[in-house]
Structures are given as C-alpha cells and as structure tokens.
Amino acid sequence: QKEVEQDPGPLSVPEGAIVSLNCTYSNSAFQYFMWYRQYSRKGPELLMYTYSSGNKEDGRFTAQVDKSSKYISLFIRDSQPSDSATYLCAMRAQGGSEKLVFGKGTKLTVNP
Amino acid sequence: TAGITQAPTSQILAAGRSMTLRCTQDMRHNAMYWYRQDLGLGLRLIHYSNTAGTTGKGEVPDGYSVSRANTDDFPLTLASAVPSQTSVYFCASSLKWGETQYFGPGTRLLVL
Numbered sequence: 001q002k003e004v005e006q007d008p009g010p011l012s013v014p015e016g017a018i019v020s021l022n023c024t025y026s027n028s029a030f031q032y033f034m035w036y037r038q039y040s041r042k043g044p045e046l047l048m049y050t051y052s053s054g055n056k057e058d059g060r061f062t063a064q065v066d067k068s069s070k071y072i073s074l075f076i077r078d079s080q081p082s083d084s085a086t087y088l089c090a091m092r093a094q095g096g097s098e099k100l101v102f103g104k105g106t107k108l109t110v111n112p
Numbered sequence: 113t114a115g116i117t118q119a120p121t122s123q124i125l126a127a128g129r130s131m132t133l134r135c136t137q138d139m140r141h142n143a144m145y146w147y148r149q150d151l152g153l154g155l156r157l158i159h160y161s162n163t164a165g166t167t168g169k170g171e172v173p174d175g176y177s178v179s180r181a182n183t184d185d186f187p188l189t190l191a192s193a194v195p196s197q198t199s200v201y202f203c204a205s206s207l208k209w210g211e212t213q214y215f216g217p218g219t220r221l222l223v224l
Contacts, residue, residue, distance in 0.1 A: 041220075043116075046214065049212060088154070090213075102154055104153070104154030
C-alpha cells in the first residue's frame with residue numbers, strides 16, 4: 001500500500017459547484033498535512049496547512065483532517081474557473097528527520 | 113520577492129550530453145530539494161540537502177548529482193543525459209528538512 005493515495009481524476013465541475021478533493025494515507029504517524037495547488041506549467045504553491053486533526057478554513061477553501069480514518073479533504077466552495085489546477089496533498093510525521101510525502105495530484109477543471 | 117528561481121526554463125538536450133540545472137533561493141532556507149514530475153508518477157525526490165555542505169539521495173538519484181556549496185544555490189547535474197530523464201524538474205526549499213516546501217517554477221527538459 002502506498003503511503004499516500006490520491007485519485008488523479010480528472011475532475012470536471014461547473015462554476016459555482018462545491019468541490020471535494022481527498023487523500024488517504026497509511027502512516028498513522030503523519031501529523032502535518034498540506035495542500036498544494038499547481039497551475040499548468042507552473043510549480044506547486046502551498047494552499048493550506050493543518051496540524052493534526054480538525055478543520056481549517058481560508059476564504060472559499062476548507063481543509064479537513066480525519067486521523068481516525070486516515071483521510072484528508074480539501075473543499076472548495078463556489079468554485080471558479082481560476083481554481084482549475086492540479087491539487088496535491090502532502091503530509092509528514094512529527095520529528096526532525098521525517099520527510100514530506102506527496103500525493104500524485106488531482107486535476108480539477110471548473111467550467112464557466 | 114523572488115523566492116526560488118530556476119534556469120533554464122526549458123531545454124532540449126541530445127542524449128549523452130551533460131547539463132546543469134540551476135536553482136537559487138533568497139529565503140535563507142536551510143533545506144533544498146530536487147524533484148522530477150512525470151505524468152502518472154507525481155513528484156519524485158531526486159536529491160536533497162539539509163544544509164549547506166551536505167547532500168543526500170532521494171527516491172530516484174541515479175544519473176543525477178548535486179552540490180551545495182552555499183545556502184542559496186543547489187545545482188542539479190546530469191552527467192550523460194538519457195531519454196528517460198525527459199521530465200519537468202522542480203527545485204524546492206524549506207526552512208528546515210521536512211517542513212513546508214516552496215517550489216520554483218520548474219525546468220522542462222527534453223532529452224532526444
């Protein structure tokens with residue numbers, strides 16, 4: 001089983017839809033969870049960062065972590081065409097020597 | 113702020129030739145990373161450096177070498193390029209190893 005699993009999509013939604021992007025993981029030691037957004041032909045940029053369980057909201061974006069299920073989600077409300085990108089989850093365990101593990105990314109298209 | 117810069121933006125390289133991909137960051141981050149990103153395979157770590165003067169091997173190091181003479185620069189060298197090294201290469205940095213990473217814009221390399 002891979003450490004981090006992410007459905008590659010592609011996911012296509014109409015403008016204004018609520019989008020749910022998800023990752024599952026196998027390492028129960030993961031404590032730090034991130035979502036990166038990558039526009040076409042650009043580098044990934046950090047979108048959301050959460051520690052341990054719970055929700056974090058930033059504008060139209062909500063990151064949710066369910067450690068009991070080893071499942072993280074990114075919700076996008078009122079999706080816009082400018083949200084069209086590939087979204088990568090990333091996570092790591094606590095400890096100075098732990099590496100950041102990335103999902104393979106989900107490609108999202110928001111249609112006007 | 114510049115953040116991370118990479119050069120060149122893109123390159124076509126004949127198989128068997130050598131090439132150095134350049135990466136410079138101005139955030140005084142201790143850790144730096146090189147990834148390649150391929151369709152269906154996601155981001156794969158090639159080499160990393162925890163701090164100036166040290167380097168380490170990632171997931172796919174064969175055919176690549178790095179050096180870290182100072183904090184800001186982390187060049188990646190392909191000694192004798194092969195077509196399987198055709199990819200998009202991203203440099204990233206973080207304040208410390210394993211922490212949130214910030215990515216450069218990437219170098220698209222085609223080896224023929």
